Amino acid sequence: MLELDAVTVRFGGLTALSDISFHIKKGEILGLVGPNGAGKTTLFNSISGLVKARGRITFNGTDVTGLPLHKRARAGIGRTFQIPQPMHHLSVRENLAVAQVFGAGRHDENRIDEILAVMELSHKADADAANALALQELKRLEIAKALATEPKLLLLDEVLAGLESNAKRSFMMKLKELHKLFGLTIVIVEHDIETISGLCTRAVVLNFGQLIADGSPTEVFNNPAVVESYTGTAHA
Amino acid sequence: MTDLILQALFSGVLIGGVYALVALGLALAFGAMRIINLAHGELVLLAAYMAYLVESRTGLDPYWAIPLALVVVMAVSWALFVLVDKIKDHRELNSLILTFAIGIILTNAILLIFASDMRSTSSAFLQDAVSFGDLFAMRGEIIAFVLSVVLMGVLWWWLKSSWYGRAVRAVSSNRNAARLMGINPARIETVSFLVAGALASFAGVALYTMSVVQPATGHALTVKAFIITVLAGVGSIPGVFLGAVLLGVTEALTVTLASSALQELAGMVLFLLVLFLLPNGLFGARARRG
Amino acid sequence: MSVTSPATSAPVASSRFQGRGALLGAGLVILALLPLLTGASPYMLGLLISALILSGLALSWALLGNLGGMVSFGHAAFFGVGSYASALLAAKLGVPVLLAIPLGGVVATLSSIAMLPALRLSGPYFALAILAYAQIFRILATELDWLTGGAAGLQRYPGLPTLFGIDLADRAGSYVVVLACVVLFAVVYVLLRKSHVGTALRAIAESEDATRVVGVNATLLKSWMLFLSAFIAGVFGALNAHIIGFLEPDYAFSGVWSVMPIIAAVFGGYRSVLGPIFGAVVIYLFDQVIAKSLIPVGHQILLGIVLAIMVLLAPNGLAGLVRRFFTKGQFNKTSEKSHAGA
Numbered sequence: 049m050l051e052l053d054a055v056t057v058r059f060g061g062l063t064a065l066s067d068i069s070f071h072i073k074k075g076e077i078l079g080l081v082g083p084n085g086a087g088k089t090t091l092f093n094s095i096s097g098l099v100k101a102r103g104r105i106t107f108n109g110t111d112v113t114g115l116p117l118h119k120r121a122r123a124g125i126g127r128t129f130q131i132p133q134p135m136h137h138l139s140v141r142e143n144l145a146v147a148q149v150f151g152a153g154r155h156d157e158n159r160i161d162e163i164l165a166v167m168e169l170s171h172k173a174d175a176d177a178a179n180a181l182a183l184q185e186l187k188r189l190e191i192a193k194a195l196a197t198e199p200k201l202l203l204l205d206e207v208l209a210g211l212e213s214n215a216k217r218s219f220m221m222k223l224k225e226l227h228k229l230f231g232l233t234i235v236i237v238e239h240d241i242e243t244i245s246g247l248c249t250r251a252v253v254l255n256f257g258q259l260i261a262d263g264s265p266t267e268v269f270n271n272p273a274v275v276e277s278y279t280g281t282a283h284a
Numbered sequence: 285m286t287d288l289i290l291q292a293l294f295s296g297v298l299i300g301g302v303y304a305l306v307a308l309g310l311a312l313a314f315g316a317m318r319i320i321n322l323a324h325g326e327l328v329l330l331a332a333y334m335a336y337l338v339e340s341r342t343g344l345d346p347y348w349a350i351p352l353a354l355v356v357v358m359a360v361s362w363a364l365f366v367l368v369d370k371i372k373d374h375r376e377l378n379s380l381i382l383t384f385a386i387g388i389i390l391t392n393a394i395l396l397i398f399a400s401d402m403r404s405t406s407s408a409f410l411q412d413a414v415s416f417g418d419l420f421a422m423r424g425e426i427i428a429f430v431l432s433v434v435l436m437g438v439l440w441w442w443l444k445s446s447w448y449g450r451a452v453r454a455v456s457s458n459r460n461a462a463r464l465m466g467i468n469p470a471r472i473e474t475v476s477f478l479v480a481g482a483l484a485s486f487a488g489v490a491l492y493t494m495s496v497v498q499p500a501t502g503h504a505l506t507v508k509a510f511i512i513t514v515l516a517g518v519g520s521i522p523g524v525f526l527g528a529v530l531l532g533v534t535e536a537l538t539v540t541l542a543s544s545a546l547q548e549l550a551g552m553v554l555f556l557l558v559l560f561l562l563p564n565g566l567f568g569a570r571a572r573r574g
Numbered sequence: 575m576s577v578t579s580p581a582t583s584a585p586v587a588s589s590r591f592q593g594r595g596a597l598l599g600a601g602l603v604i605l606a607l608l609p610l611l612t613g614a615s616p617y618m619l620g621l622l623i624s625a626l627i628l629s630g631l632a633l634s635w636a637l638l639g640n641l642g643g644m645v646s647f648g649h650a651a652f653f654g655v656g657s658y659a660s661a662l663l664a665a666k667l668g669v670p671v672l673l674a675i676p677l678g679g680v681v682a683t684l685s686s687i688a689m690l691p692a693l694r695l696s697g698p699y700f701a702l703a704i705l706a707y708a709q710i711f712r713i714l715a716t717e718l719d720w721l722t723g724g725a726a727g728l729q730r731y732p733g734l735p736t737l738f739g740i741d742l743a744d745r746a747g748s749y750v751v752v753l754a755c756v757v758l759f760a761v762v763y764v765l766l767r768k769s770h771v772g773t774a775l776r777a778i779a780e781s782e783d784a785t786r787v788v789g790v791n792a793t794l795l796k797s798w799m800l801f802l803s804a805f806i807a808g809v810f811g812a813l814n815a816h817i818i819g820f821l822e823p824d825y826a827f828s829g830v831w832s833v834m835p836i837i838a839a840v841f842g843g844y845r846s847v848l849g850p851i852f853g854a855v856v857i858y859l860f861d862q863v864i865a866k867s868l869i870p871v872g873h874q875i876l877l878g879i880v881l882a883i884m885v886l887l888a889p890n891g892l893a894g895l896v897r898r899f900f901t902k903g904q905f906n907k908t909s910e911k912s913h914a915g916a
Binding site for chain 2: 645691698703713716833840868871873874882
């Protein structure tokens with residue numbers, strides 16, 4: 049579904065991503081793992097088109113490397129931001145409507161209602177996004193917005209961060225539900241090894257902008273290089 | 285013809301010195317506060333009229349007006365800062381409109397007090413021609429240019445070596461990091477506006493001694509200063525100086541080779557060319573994309 | 575804005591819209607009655623016509639600022655191009671005036687294509703780039719004297735015609751024509767703002783990246799706003815040209831046409847539709863009737879003071895003050911709706 053071929057991103061003299069190649073199969077839930085500053089968000093940015101990358105990014109057989117942001121969204125690449133970016137002065141429903149009309153090219157209130165219900169936001173549908181929503185609701189809105197564009201591939205940036213373990217477990221169930229309900233392929237940035245093991249079918253590890261491991265969660269977390277990169281930055 | 289072109293180049297370089305002072309004031313306030321002060325040209329104009337006031341009332345050489353200009357212009361610049369600082373929402377847009385409004389107020393205040401006539405120095409000493417081989421200049425132009433270069437040197441030293449100057453640079457490069465170092469940005473912004481006012485004072489008096497001024501000059505100066513910062517980026521003093529000289533030379537050549545009606549057009553076309561063809565300015569990198 | 579209805583959850587949006595519609599209607603009725611209210615003297619009518627021309631221009635400026643998120647310091651460019659284009663089409667090609675006026679808007683729109691590269695620029699850079707265009711157009715109009723008559727100006731071109739027995743060139747007739755255009759564009763503005771495009775533009779103003787990432791082509795939508803704004807400004811330039819009957823570059827491209835709409839729109843509240851329209855009427859009459867008699871030369875100082883005070887004390891303009899007055903006592907959320915005024 050998504051193929052990365054030697055993707056490289058430089059900011060001035062700094063290499064944020066170097067020569068990343070892997071591919072994601074339809075229907076996978078892929079965990080993207082790595083210490084802070086490893087390049088996970090930059091990878092999301094280059095897939096969604098926020099930063100220009102060298103190399104080749106192919107999505108569903110078409111080369112999207114040169115496509116602008118909005119065209120990639122319309123092609124079916126949806127994403128969330130680690131810090132939610134709602135359109136504050138728009139109501140929750142308007143947030144989704146904009147995403148749907150421009151991202152999916154149609155307007156369907158029933159579908160919006162469905163997404164609102166799944167993301168447990170129905171009761172806040174007509175409230176202003178910024179004023180009426182708590183942080184966790186903003187995070188759910190962030191996902192709802194991406195879903196409204198009717199993506200095939202969904203990139204989730206640390207959506208589970210800051211949740212205590214029960215909430216985390218139920219949110220994991222929610223993600224699995226979304227995966228099935230909307231027939232999604234998901235890439236999720238996550239630090240927690242248990243979460244990755246419970247949620248993902250595969251994990252990819254980045255460190256210092258390089259891909260250091262790729263495989264099933266069990267394989268990956270037993271890989272000495274991964275263990276070292278994690279203990280080295282006091283994460284595990 | 286070659287003579288004319290050389291003479292135009294020479295005059296362009298001389299006016300470029302004063303343009304650079306004007307642009308540096310604008311760049312300084314922009315660096316500290318991230319706002320474009322659209323009344324900056326009017327501050328320069330105010331200083332020029334202080335020079336006219338002193339010369340016409342006392343008969344003294346206009347350079348004696350510098351202390352008065354410093355007091356008046358720095359006071360106005362400080363007041364301007366206080367007002368701009370009151371803006372809380374949509375800062376970029378509202379500060380643009382506010383400083384624009386203050387520019388209108390200053391221009392019309394000057395119009396009310398001094399009328400719309402063109403003013404220039406009547407000092408025979410300053411208007412005397414000095415020759416350098418085949419090139420000619422008024423003595424006032426030479427003095428103004430030398431003064432500008434000296435002031436740029438002083439500013440350079442101040443930014444590089446004094447604690448306030450370092451703090452100004454720290455705030456313009458990273459506000460929050462500067463704050464973590466214990467710098468109070470509000471204080472630095474005040475200082476920047478005062479220094480910008482001081483530069484405007486010298487620039488205005490110098491302008492009066494070498495050229496003509498009228499109330500509409502202020503707005504034109506703001507635009508020129510802005511063009512120069514686009515040419516140069518706001519990063520370095522030598523860059524601003526080169527940008528200013530480039531603008532001065534372009535204007536002078538346009539007047540010599542085409543007509544004085546096209547002088548402003550030349551600056552505008554230069555501005556658009558650089559903006560679209562060299563989005564990072566002539567000499568350096570800076571972000572201006574939305 | 576829900577001025578009267580206490581906000582209940584679901585129908586908020588629609589009642590808000592109805593309230594806004596009613597207010598807009600009431601405002602436009604007031605404009606229609608204005609000549610009668612002010613005694614209908616020819617002098618007053620003349621002033622009101624000019625005021626409404628400015629209303630249209632201020633509306634066009636505010637549309638670009640509010641929906642497009644761009645500050646223009648050069649609306650004189652569109653105004654001047656529209657006026658020259660329409661006058662020349664009518665004079666040289668014999669195009670009927672009522673067709674030449676919208677064509678003036680079209681030519682102004684075409685001229686704005688030259689400004690598309692400026693859309694990539696942020697805030698002050700865009701504002702000054704558009705000012706540069708205005709200067710260039712003014713100088714072009716002066717230099718291309720075979721076409722425009724140069725600095726000497728243009729005088730022999732037709733005025734507004736007689737339509738269905740009504741002489742539109744007559745002051746009352748002209749007032750109706752200009753008013754009709756203001757109403758037309760106000761309605762277009764309201765519909766546009768209510769549409770998905772309008773919502774997307776508001777979203778872009780909040781966070782451009784977050785909006786693009788859901789599939790919105792921000793640059794394209796902003797270009798449309800530039801085109802529409804240029805069209806509206808061009809139409810009012812054209813109207814003005816046919817009403818006053820002479821053109822010269824220093825007049826048609828005068829900085830006044832760039833400055834006055836800013837003052838009018840900020841004074842009235844540039845985030846609303848009625849704000850710029852009424853702001854222009856109030857500001858223009860204040861300037862011409864009061865300020866000019868107090869200070870014959872330099873009367874713009876009062877406009878500068880008004881503008882500074884408004885930015886500092888009431889950045890949402892008259893419309894914001896009116897809204898604050900009506901929503902006082904309601905719960906705070908409605909007053910946060912600063913983007914959604916009438």
